Structure formats: structure tokens, C-alpha cells
Amino acid sequence: MNRMSSENNLDKPKEDEIVRIDFAFRKELAEKVEGNLASFCYQCGACVGDCPATFYSDDFNPREIMLKVLYGLEKELIGEDSVLWLCTNCYNCTERCPQDVKPVEVIISLKNMLADRGIVPKTVSRIIDTFEKTGRTVQLSSAVTKERAKLGLKPLEEIPMDEIHKLLAPAEEDSGK
Amino acid sequence: MNKFAFFPGCMIPARYPHMEYAIRKTLPNLGIELEDLPEASCCPDPIYFKSKDKLSWLSIAARNLCLAEDKGLDIVTNCSGCTATLSEARHLLEDEELRTKVNKRLARIDREYKGEVRVRHIVTVVRDVAGYEAVKESVKCKLEGLKVAIHYGCHLLKPSKIMNVDDPNDPKVMEALITALGATPVRHRNWFLCCGKACQDEDIPANMMRDILSTVRDVEADILCLICPTCFSQFDHGQVRVGKRFGEDFNTPPVYYFQLLALAQGIQYENLGFNRQRIKPKILDKIETTLSHA
Missing domain, CATH: 3.40.50.11810 (Rossmann fold)
Structure with missing residues (x-):
């Protein structure tokens, strides 16, 4: 990147080198709950120093993810094997951010976009499915049912799934359209 | 007796019932009474289901908060994940626009979130309501x-x-x-x-x-x-x-x-x-x- 160093040879950047802000992507993200937080990021990197996923992996960097959001680099964030799933959800970034960006929440909004496109790791979708079927994220085994009885604990009750399913259905009212 | 709505979540009752047993046995000795919320669902979890759709996550969390509002009791949780979801939901629902959106969903099941109850992790209840001295005496x-x-x-x-x-x-x-x-x-x-x-x-x-x-x-x-x-x-x-x-x-x-x-x-x-x-x-x-x- 020493394009600027040879003053006489100031080549124009090639068309495919120009970063163009993808406003459609940013608009879609902004419609998520707390989806517009990255706009306040000034790239200080306070989130990076205290991020365990960054410490333990070269692939994950919350400041870079925020920058990609600002530019709208959808392809680098939304796709199979997205780096977003490396986030440990520890909230250190949120504690450290001087701008209240809550990088972990931006990452969760991006995961919502992944889910909208049907791209979710199996381990994650299995838990989501269990919740949508039973109202719990942990399946009750017969061994635990027996153990509960032995301890004199009440059996776990059925969750009114009709209520849960009614709440899950997306609606026109959500987008205000 | 100080009474709370007990929100045990999924993991403890469905995987580690001995933890629930321990809580139910120890809290009365500290002057804390628990009332169950029989219709409560998963909080829902702040990692997986929240990743799918934060607005649905918020709506279901709001339903759980409504159950405690019906009883007029603050919630006590025993899982840090449930605490995170319910506390964050309560915080987000202070925003009027978001609360209106969620209440439109809750109207489908004839419920309304009013923002009347607090969410407390069991550790803070023991610290602030019972006190360390009561623990020591028990x-x-x-x-x-x-x-x-x-x-x-x-x-x-x-x-x-x-x-x-x-x-x-x-x-x-x-x-x-x-x-x-x-x-x-x-x-x-x-x-x-x-x-x-x-x-x-x-x-x-x-x-x-x-x-x-x-x-x-x-x-x-x-x-x-x-x-x-x-x-x-x-x-x-x-x-x-x-x-x-x-x-x-x-x-x-x-x-x-x-x-x-x-x-x-x-x-x-x-x-x-x-x-x-x-x-x-x-x-x-x-x-x-x-x-x-x-």
C-alpha cells in the first residue's frame, strides 16, 4: 500500500479496489433491535484488548467487525463459517466501549441477519429448535424426571406453547409497515 | 418472610435438579420464600435464541416478566443466563417505542408488559435481603x-x-x-x-x-x-x-x-x-x- 509514496506515479485505484459503503446492508442491520449501534464506533479498539476470543484466536477482532459494519462489507460478515460465531458473549467489549456501541449486541444483530438467511451452525439451531418445540432449551430426560421425584421436587409442567408460538410469529406491525 | 417469584429456567430444573433442591432447602433458612411461576418458559437464553431473532426473544422474555407482574412479585433467578435475559429485557423495554412493539405482540395473547417488577440474581437476594450475617448464622x-x-x-x-x-x-x-x-x-x-x-x-x-x-x-x-x-x-x-x-x-x-x-x-x-x-x-x-x- 505505498501508492502514495511515489508522487509522480499516483495511480488511480482500480475500480475493484474501491470500498463502497453498502447502505442496503446497513439499513437492514439498523432495523434490528439495537441494530444501529456501530454507527457510534470511532475505532479506538478498547474492545479488542479485553476480548477473550481475540486473545485466543487470530481470526476474531471486534474493532474490525465494527469497521466492516461501518463500510457495509456484508460478504465478510454474513456467510457460511462466519467469524461472528467465535464471540464468547462475555460482554467485556460492552464494558470497555467509551461510545456505548455494545459490540456484542451488534454481533447479535448480525447473527439475526445470518438466521434470516438460514445460515446457523448446527449446535445453535438444535437448541433453537428445542426451544421452539418445547419452550425449554434443555430437553428433560426420564432420568432427571425420576431424580426430581426422588428429591420431592414437583414434575416440570408443560409450557403453554400456543402462547409462545403466537409471540414468535413475525408480523407486519413489527416493521411498522 | 421476603417473597419472590422463582424463575428456575431450563438448565437447573431439567439437568441439575439437585441445584434446585439445594435452593429450595436453603432459602427458607435465610428468611426468603419462593413462589413458583408455573407457566414460565425458557427466559429465552441470551446466546442461541437471541441470535435468531432479538425481537421474538424480547417478546418471550416480556411474557415471563408479565407472569411475575400478575403476582406482584420481583423475580429471583438462579442462572446467570436467565438473569442476563430478563434484566436486559427489562432494560430494553424502558424504551417506549420498543415497549409498544413488544406489547403489540403480547396483545395477541391478551397480555401487557407494564414494567412493574425487578429481576434479581439469587446471589444478590442473599446478599441484600438476607445478608451475610444470616448466611453465617444458618x-x-x-x-x-x-x-x-x-x-x-x-x-x-x-x-x-x-x-x-x-x-x-x-x-x-x-x-x-x-x-x-x-x-x-x-x-x-x-x-x-x-x-x-x-x-x-x-x-x-x-x-x-x-x-x-x-x-x-x-x-x-x-x-x-x-x-x-x-x-x-x-x-x-x-x-x-x-x-x-x-x-x-x-x-x-x-x-x-x-x-x-x-x-x-x-x-x-x-x-x-x-x-x-x-x-x-x-x-x-x-x-x-x-x-x-x-
């Missing part, structure tokens, strides 16, 4: 000589502006609760580190766990005390995996705080589930023997 068998390392976990403390539990950079609550049992809390270098459970990768959580378990071993702690069932599963089953992977024996039994409190209050050892753990806290067996001969 102890029948002091856990003298027991060296207890602490893993706070993330969602008890952070985001601190929403959780309002303790200083996330220098928390005190767990040390004080362990001291109240007569045991000795020991802080290890990696006390602040995340358990890694939510990270969808093999290497990152394995290395994190190895670092935590190594420092706990360095300070020669007898057990690792924690307050979140997700961290517990990571340090129990997960410890077996990590041990195999690195060819190391960490031998650090995890113990959920209320099981330890139950033991100190003289509640039967065999009802506390210690023998069902992968990494069994054998040292606690000795304490029980002392107790039965006392």
Missing part, C-alpha cells in the same frame, strides 16, 4: 479449611450498567458468601475469564478452560465454586474433554454455591448430587462425615 457445619476458588462467570456481572450486581473489575460478593460458610476463598489469576461455553469453536474455549483450570490448580484450591449452571457444565463435562485433549489432570471439582451452602446448613450430602458429577468433589464427603459425627 451454617451448622463450618466448612473450615476448605479452599474455594471462585469463577464468577460473565453474565452475573456484565453488562454492569444493566446487571447492577457488583464491580465487574473487582467483585466481592462470592468471596463474602464463601467466607460466611467458614471456608477460605482463594482468587486465582484467571478469575475474570469467561468459561467459553457460548463460543462456537473447539480451540478457543478449550484453551480458555485450560488456562482457568491451570491457575485454579496453581493456587491449590479444593473446589471451584460457581453460580451459573452453564459455567458448571463447562467445568464438569467440559473439564473431562479439556483434560483428555491436553493430557492433563486438573482434578478441579466444580460446585454450585447453593449446594455448598446446603451442605454447610446440614442438608443430606446424598441429596446434593455431588456423586452425579463427572468431577466429584470427594473432599466434601469428609465434611459430611464430620457433620454426621458432630
Whole structure:
């Protein structure tokens, strides 16, 4: 990147080198709950120093993810094997951010976009499915049912799934359209 | 008696019933009464379901809060994940626009979120409502000589502006609760580190766990005390995996705080589930023997 160093040879950047802000992507993200937080990021990197996923992996960097959001680099964030799933959800970034960006929440909004496109790791979708079927994220085994009885604990009750399913259905009212 | 709406969540009742048993047995001894919320669903979890659709996540959390509003009771949670979801939902629903959106969904099931109840992690209820002195007085068998390392976990403390539990950079609550049992809390270098459970990768959580378990071993702690069932599963089953992977024996039994409190209050050892753990806290067996001969 020493394009600027040879003053006489100031080549124009090639068309495919120009970063163009993808406003459609940013608009879609902004419609998520707390989806517009990255706009306040000034790239200080306070989130990076205290991020365990960054410490333990070269692939994950919350400041870079925020920058990609600002530019709208959808392809680098939304796709199979997205780096977003490396986030440990520890909230250190949120504690450290001087701008209240809550990088972990931006990452969760991006995961919502992944889910909208049907791209979710199996381990994650299995838990989501269990919740949508039973109202719990942990399946009750017969061994635990027996153990509960032995301890004199009440059996776990059925969750009114009709209520849960009614709440899950997306609606026109959500987008205000 | 101070009464709370009990929100046990999924993991404790459906996977670790002994933790629920310990809570139900120990809290009345501290003057705290629990009332069940029979129609409650998963909070829903702040990692997986929240990743699918945050607005649906918020709506279901709001429904759970409504159940406590019906009873006019503040919620007490025993899982840091449930605390995170319900506290954050309560915080987000202070925003009028978002609350209107969620209430439109709740109207489908004839409910309305009003914002009338607080969400308290069980640790803060014990600290603020019962007090450390009451814990100390409830102890029948002091856990003298027991060296207890602490893993706070993330969602008890952070985001601190929403959780309002303790200083996330220098928390005190767990040390004080362990001291109240007569045991000795020991802080290890990696006390602040995340358990890694939510990270969808093999290497990152394995290395994190190895670092935590190594420092706990360095300070020669007898057990690792924690307050979140997700961290517990990571340090129990997960410890077996990590041990195999690195060819190391960490031998650090995890113990959920209320099981330890139950033991100190003289509640039967065999009802506390210690023998069902992968990494069994054998040292606690000795304490029980002392107790039965006392």
C-alpha cells in the first residue's frame, strides 16, 4: 500500500479496489433491535484488548467487525463459517466501549441477519429448535424426571406453547409497515 | 418472610435438579420464600435464541416478566443466563417505542408488559435481603479449611450498567458468601475469564478452560465454586474433554454455591448430587462425615 509514496506515479485505484459503503446492508442491520449501534464506533479498539476470543484466536477482532459494519462489507460478515460465531458473549467489549456501541449486541444483530438467511451452525439451531418445540432449551430426560421425584421436587409442567408460538410469529406491525 | 417469584429456567430444573433442591432447602433458612411461576418458559437464553431473532426473544422474555407482574412479585433467578435475559429485557423495554412493539405482540395473547417488577440474581437476594450475617448464622457445619476458588462467570456481572450486581473489575460478593460458610476463598489469576461455553469453536474455549483450570490448580484450591449452571457444565463435562485433549489432570471439582451452602446448613450430602458429577468433589464427603459425627 505505498501508492502514495511515489508522487509522480499516483495511480488511480482500480475500480475493484474501491470500498463502497453498502447502505442496503446497513439499513437492514439498523432495523434490528439495537441494530444501529456501530454507527457510534470511532475505532479506538478498547474492545479488542479485553476480548477473550481475540486473545485466543487470530481470526476474531471486534474493532474490525465494527469497521466492516461501518463500510457495509456484508460478504465478510454474513456467510457460511462466519467469524461472528467465535464471540464468547462475555460482554467485556460492552464494558470497555467509551461510545456505548455494545459490540456484542451488534454481533447479535448480525447473527439475526445470518438466521434470516438460514445460515446457523448446527449446535445453535438444535437448541433453537428445542426451544421452539418445547419452550425449554434443555430437553428433560426420564432420568432427571425420576431424580426430581426422588428429591420431592414437583414434575416440570408443560409450557403453554400456543402462547409462545403466537409471540414468535413475525408480523407486519413489527416493521411498522 | 421476603417473597419472590422463582424463575428456575431450563438448565437447573431439567439437568441439575439437585441445584434446585439445594435452593429450595436453603432459602427458607435465610428468611426468603419462593413462589413458583408455573407457566414460565425458557427466559429465552441470551446466546442461541437471541441470535435468531432479538425481537421474538424480547417478546418471550416480556411474557415471563408479565407472569411475575400478575403476582406482584420481583423475580429471583438462579442462572446467570436467565438473569442476563430478563434484566436486559427489562432494560430494553424502558424504551417506549420498543415497549409498544413488544406489547403489540403480547396483545395477541391478551397480555401487557407494564414494567412493574425487578429481576434479581439469587446471589444478590442473599446478599441484600438476607445478608451475610444470616448466611453465617444458618451454617451448622463450618466448612473450615476448605479452599474455594471462585469463577464468577460473565453474565452475573456484565453488562454492569444493566446487571447492577457488583464491580465487574473487582467483585466481592462470592468471596463474602464463601467466607460466611467458614471456608477460605482463594482468587486465582484467571478469575475474570469467561468459561467459553457460548463460543462456537473447539480451540478457543478449550484453551480458555485450560488456562482457568491451570491457575485454579496453581493456587491449590479444593473446589471451584460457581453460580451459573452453564459455567458448571463447562467445568464438569467440559473439564473431562479439556483434560483428555491436553493430557492433563486438573482434578478441579466444580460446585454450585447453593449446594455448598446446603451442605454447610446440614442438608443430606446424598441429596446434593455431588456423586452425579463427572468431577466429584470427594473432599466434601469428609465434611459430611464430620457433620454426621458432630
